[in-house]
Amino acid sequence: MNNKFLKGMSHGIPIALGYFSVSFGFGIKAVMSGLSVAESSVISLTNLTSAGQAAGVDIIAAGGSLLEMIIVQLTINIRYSLMSLSLSQKLDKKFTMPHRLLASYGITDEIFAVCSAQTGLLTPAYMYGMIFIAAVGWVLGTFLGASAGEFLPQSISSAMGIVLYGMFLAIIIPPAKKEKSVLFVISLAALLSIIFYYFIDSVSAGFAMIISAIISAAAGAFFFPVKEIKN
Amino acid sequence: MSIGIYIAVMAGVTYIIRMIPLTFFTKKIKSEFVRSFLHYIPYAVLSAMTLPAIFYSTGNTITSAVGTLVAVLLAYFGCPLIVVALAASLAAVITGNFI
Incomplete structure (x- = not known):
């Protein structure tokens, strides 16, 4: 484990903490929509995104079509292509094609924001460290939310349904003010x-x-x- | 339909969106309209997802409305995402104990 990986991890800790609590809410929402704990956790592990997963679970719960799923994911997540585009200009030459294919998995709003703020070029190890810790927070939160959703008092588990929407408001209101x-x-x-x-x-x-x-x-x-x- | 297929499609589409620009694109988008559209899309998506769904998010309109009000106020004053998200939920729990 090298230095850059650890540096990426330390920069990713605040992201992981934020993800943990938000994905806890996602886990509860997913189980309430009829998914199992394992399915909810796999969605978080393979998607690593909040809005897209929330919308995806809605479509699964409603028995929507795969075309609807594709179009919804494209629409919600198309912003990542701009972030990827921007980050592609900032990659160190250690970023060979396999590294690019791997790091693509972890481009989220917050990881993009922290990576963009770094001076100098991004190395694969640094990005992997950040993506790793963020994904751990995201998946663990989902797993615990989905599991505890069954044990928490009804009043608390249903109140957690608002967590993701609260985060969305926190994303859109400050720029709308400016x-x-x-x-x-x-x-x-x-x-x-x-x-x-x-x-x-x-x-x-x-x-x-x-x-x-x-x-x-x-x-x-x-x-x-x-x-x-x-x- | 199997949930596994849904999950595979979700994950596949999301990955491809992230992967294509990072691995293949090198040129900047020139069209001002397209760049502006892509700039506004996240805000538009999040807003359309949140309203009116947030008012039904806890299964009770009153606790949802109180949670929403708290979230809007804290977000307006620039609190971190995590604070806004948890405070909204806490407000809904507390309100739920009074009704």
């Missing part, structure tokens, strides 16, 4: 989603989300084009 373009986009997306929910029940939840998000992001891009994308 930029009216983001405020415009999230307000429009919420409005459309609410209209779908209450008035257009012929459209499934997954597609309602996609349509709401695409219209609002396109409107945002039309009315408030971004000159420079900041990391």
Whole structure:
């Protein structure tokens, strides 16, 4: 175990702690949606993402189609392609093709944020250290949430259902406070989603989300084009 | 349909999205509209996912609404993600004991 790996791990500890509590909520949600503890944990191990997993579980619970699953995952997670694109410019030459294929697994909002903030190039060992500790937190939290969901008092386990949504609000509200373009986009997306929910029940939840998000992001891009994308 | 197939599709799509740019793309996206669209997509997705679902997230509209209010306030004042997420849940638990 080398120095860079340990450095990546230490930088990843705050991420792992955050993931632990959020994925605890995901585990509870997944079990409440009818999945087993093992299935919930495997989803976290193989996906390593919050919004995509939450939406994926909704689709599984509703018996949605695989096409719906593919489109929902593409829509929710397409942001990772931008992060990957950005990080690809920042990789050390030790990053050969096999390393790139492996590190791709661990690109999340938070890992991207911490990696982008590093000065200098990223080595495989550093990224593996961070991804490893973050994934441990994410999977362990899911496992315990999914297991304890059966033992916790009903009032507590059902209240944990709000954890992921709380985190989403914490992601979108601060930038909306700073930029009216983001405020415009999230307000429009919420409005459309609410209209779908209450008035257009012929459209499934997954597609309602996609349509709401695409219209609002396109409107945002039309009315408030971004000159420079900041990391 | 088997849950295993759903999980494989979820994981596969998510991995490919992360893998393709990191391994193959080297050029920057030029279209300002596409770059702006991709910039706004995460916010739009999270907002559409959260509303109105958050009001049903605890199985009780009142505890959900109190949790949501706490989350909005703490997020507005810039608290860390983890604090906002846990406080929302705690507020829902506490409210649940009073109703």
